[in-house]
Amino acid sequence: MSKATPKRLPALAGLLLAGLALGQAQRSIDVDVFDAGKVKAIPVTLEGFTGETLALLKFDLFVQGFEFVDKAKAQFTIKGSHDESGVSGAVYDHVKRAFILNKRYRGGGTRLLAHTFANNVVETITGSPGIGLTRVAFRQFHGRNTEIHVADFDGHNAKRLTLDNSIAAGPEWTPNNNTLYYYSYRRHNPDIYSHNLQTGVRRTVARYSGSNISPTVSPDGRRLAMVLSKAGSPDIWVGSANGTGLRRLTTTKEAESSPCWSPDGRWICFASRASGSTRLYKIPANGGAMSRIRTIGVMNATEPDWSPDGKAIVFTTMRGGGVFEVCIVPPGGGNVEVLATGEDPSWAPNSRTLMFTRRSGRKRVLSVLDVPTKRVKTLPRSFPGNCSQSAWTK
Numbered sequence: 001m002s003k004a005t006p007k008r009l010p011a012l013a014g015l016l017l018a019g020l021a022l023g024q025a026q027r028s029i030d031v032d033v034f035d036a037g038k039v040k041a042i043p044v045t046l047e048g049f050t051g052e053t054l055a056l057l058k059f060d061l062f063v064q065g066f067e068f069v070d071k072a073k074a075q076f077t078i079k080g081s082h083d084e085s086g087v088s089g090a091v092y093d094h095v096k097r098a099f100i101l102n103k104r105y106r107g108g109g110t111r112l113l114a115h116t117f118a119n120n121v122v123e124t125i126t127g128s129p130g131i132g133l134t135r136v137a138f139r140q141f142h143g144r145n146t147e148i149h150v151a152d153f154d155g156h157n158a159k160r161l162t163l164d165n166s167i168a169a170g171p172e173w174t175p176n177n178n179t180l181y182y183y184s185y186r187r188h189n190p191d192i193y194s195h196n197l198q199t200g201v202r203r204t205v206a207r208y209s210g211s212n213i214s215p216t217v218s219p220d221g222r223r224l225a226m227v228l229s230k231a232g233s234p235d236i237w238v239g240s241a242n243g244t245g246l247r248r249l250t251t252t253k254e255a256e257s258s259p260c261w262s263p264d265g266r267w268i269c270f271a272s273r274a275s276g277s278t279r280l281y282k283i284p285a286n287g288g289a290m291s292r293i294r295t296i297g298v299m300n301a302t303e304p305d306w307s308p309d310g311k312a313i314v315f316t317t318m319r320g321g322g323v324f325e326v327c328i329v330p331p332g333g334g335n336v337e338v339l340a341t342g343e344d345p346s347w348a349p350n351s352r353t354l355m356f357t358r359r360s361g362r363k364r365v366l367s368v369l370d371v372p373t374k375r376v377k378t379l380p381r382s383f384p385g386n387c388s389q390s391a392w393t394k
Contacts, residue, residue, distance in 0.1 A: 039372035041067035042125065047079035053087065053114045059154050060118035060132045063353050063368045063377055078121055082110065089117040091124055100124055111156065131348045136355060137161070137171035137180055138366060139389040148182050150197070153348070153355070153392070155366070155379035161195060169389060172216050174241075177393045181205065181215035181224070192226055192243070205243035214258055217241065218265050219394075223285070225249075225259040225268050236270055238285060249283050250290060258303050261285070262331070263310045269293065269331075271302045271315075278302050280315060280329075294333035303344055306331065308394070309351040316343040326356050328371070340369050340376060346392045357388040364388045 080089035086106035101124045105113040119130030134153045151158035162168045164186040171182045192206040192215045206212040210229035228237045239246040252274040259270040269282045278300045280293040303316040324343040344357040354369040364386040366379045
């Protein structure tokens with residue numbers, strides 16, 4: 001298996017690499033490069049692909065660290081063809097002067113086959129699995145209400161999951177990706193629900209007096225962390241996946257929010273005002289003392305998400321003037337690196353790509369960020385309404 005020539009990376013990027021037009025084809029590729037990272041993308045050239053297949057390959061590869069150059073400057077040539085019978089694809093390594101991938105893909109629609117080929121390209125060149133077949137859940141505004149939607153990670157095939165005609169928010173996937181947890185005001189109180197996407201069955205998980213919000217499932221799928229105010233202040237609680245056997249983890253009498261699990265299931269990271277301003281903390285998932293995660297250079301930190309490989313935590317901070325920024329810090333704390341202007345970051349399964357919310361005028365749009373190169377691509381802008389709070393499948 002061939003891998004791209006390694007580069008010298010910034011500290012945090014090195015940690016990472018070591019380890020909707022609804023139902024319609026995307027007509028164009030919007031590339032929004034807000035801040036160039038110090039890591040160079042892998043130079044490739046594309047040959048033989050057209051239309052939707054070409055657009056899809058460009059999207060998938062761009063957000064996973066590839067750039068498109070003239071053949072004379074390319075390290076790899078990705079070539080192929082597509083017709084009604086399927087997709088043919090190959091990768092030629094100009095350094096090795098040999099083909100390192102050559103396959104024919106059949107038995108599915110154009111999008112499925114093209115995403116599969118893109119995944120194979122990414123894994124062949126970088127050694128990391130591709131994310132082309134992953135999905136995201138997100139909150140979309142419908143007037144004053146919000147509903148939970150799901151879509152392919154590039155914004156296609158979007159479907160509305162809830163019809164609560166109220167406020168539904170905070171979607172989170174189970175590890176097997178067949179169930180979403182979220183909270184909803186459908187009964188005039190923020191309550192937590194689980195929703196099986198295969199059967200359509202929705203179950204009430206937490207419905208206590210006060211707030212029941214921010215559910216997040218443990219990596220083994222057996223436990224649920226959430227924010228409940230049943231004891232007074234909003235605290236972090238953990239129970240079984242069906243909401244029973246609750247245990248209160250924090251007792252600060254301050255507002256805790258946004259819990260997320262470490263990939264080994266031993267820790268829960270969250271935001272708290274225990275020290276005055278909102279900071280990141282972690283606490284043993286089985287109970288114990290909470291400890292602060294130092295975010296040097298940032299005075300407030302919210303909405304953490306722990307990378308699947310365990311090597312970084314992304315979060316949101318707000319600067320002066322109400323500007324939100326997506327930042328990254330090692331799990332043990334340390335210097336903060338600003339990745340992009342935006343909020344609500346969510347890791348892809350590859351621990352390299354992020355989805356986050358960016359404000360474009362008065363509209364909130366979902367964007368995808370390649371962390372090492374800091375290049376951003378915006379999802380199709382024809383989504384009807386503001387979108388935020390994306391959550392990637394595991």
